Amino acid sequence: MFKSKRYDDETLKHLQKVQIMMLKDFVKICEENKIMYFLIGGSLLGAVRHGGFIPWDDDIDVIMYRRDFERLDNIMQNKKNDKYGIFNVLNEKNYHHTWPQFILKGTAFIDWWGDQVDYTPNIYIDIFIMDNIPENKIKRFIHRWISFTLNQMVIYSIIKYKNESKIKEIIQQIAHYILKIIPISSMTLKKRCIKTYRKYENIECNEYCDFPSMHFMPIYESKDFLPPKKAKFEDIEVNIPNDYDKILTRLYNDYMELPPEEKRFRPAPEKIDFGKY
Numbered sequence: 001m002f003k004s005k006r007y008d009d010e011t012l013k014h015l016q017k018v019q020i021m022m023l024k025d026f027v028k029i030c031e032e033n034k035i036m037y038f039l040i041g042g043s044l045l046g047a048v049r050h051g052g053f054i055p056w057d058d059d060i061d062v063i064m065y066r067r068d069f070e071r072l073d074n075i076m077q078n079k080k081n082d083k084y085g086i087f088n089v090l091n092e093k094n095y096h097h098t099w100p101q102f103i104l105k106g107t108a109f110i111d112w113w114g115d116q117v118d119y120t121p122n123i124y125i126d127i128f129i130m131d132n133i134p135e136n137k138i139k140r141f142i143h144r145w146i147s148f149t150l151n152q153m154v155i156y157s158i159i160k161y162k163n164e165s166k167i168k169e170i171i172q173q174i175a176h177y178i179l180k181i182i183p184i185s186s187m188t189l190k191k192r193c194i195k196t197y198r199k200y201e202n203i204e205c206n207e208y209c210d211f212p213s214m215h216f217m218p219i220y221e222s223k224d225f226l227p228p229k230k231a232k233f234e235d236i237e238v239n240i241p242n243d244y245d246k247i248l249t250r251l252y253n254d255y256m257e258l259p260p261e262e263k264r265f266r267p268a269p270e271k272i273d274f275g276k277y
Contacts, residue, residue: 005268007266015123018107024236037062037064038228039233039239040128040210041251042061043062045251045252048240052233059125064127064128066130069129084104085105086101086127087101095117096154096155098211098212102124104275108122108123108275109271110270110271112269130210131197131208133200134205143200151193153189154186154193157180160176208220208222223243224246225243231244
């Protein structure tokens with residue numbers, strides 16, 4: 001994806017403040033309903049290395065077991081909540097991510113693809129989901145690659161991509177136009193994709209995969225996460241994986257080393273609206 005707009009300091013600090021509010025409320029919902037969650041990705045790195053946000057980060061990432069997300073989704077869909085909601089791949093027609101988001105109603109976080117969908121993307125917390133994955137290496141290979149392919153098809157069926165690499169952009173846009181022509185809806189692809197993610201849901205497994213992750217479908221063991229540890233994230237205490245060192249090393253190698261100064265930024269969205277917050 002090609003994005004070059006930068007945050008000004010005031011907007012980024014405001015966004016981080018709003019997301020801390022969201023995280024507090026998210027944690028409260030999870031704790032009140034005995035739902036397990038963990039920080040992951042850049043948020044986990046921020047908790048361990050900075051005691052909160054990576055100074056230039058603009059979002060919060062959590063991860064859950066599938067069973068815990070289903071309980072959270074059920075609560076959010078069936079209990080009236082004027083402040084928060086869940087964007088789920090199966091409940092928003094043009095939502096193109098195959099991971100859910102915990103969203104703040106009455107706000108806007110409109111990225112470069114915002115004019116390609118018919119809803120308003122909100123300020124969010126990303127929720128990644130761990131699904132069972134088989135121990136058999138052949139089954140695992142097939143499962144991961146079918147899941148990866150379906151995930152890409154869901155994205156390309158909705159969004160016409162931009163890319164710094166013109167070759168990649170051409171390939172991605174060809175895929176987009178092909179999927180617009182063939183007689184199969186994006187919702188059909190979404191249902192097939194999630195069904196594939198959950199294929200081994202009722203089979204006893206010792207390992208889990210976050211299929212839509214940008215870190216190419218990492219595989220985790222239960223002992224990587226349980227029992228959870230507690231860590232400080234800004235002014236609150238949150239769950240982090242038990243073996244956070246193993247996870248962060250896998251994701252970022254020498255994760256305590258800061259990146260070069262020229263890489264210490266996150267591209268800003270095309271438009272951000274904090275509403276009453």
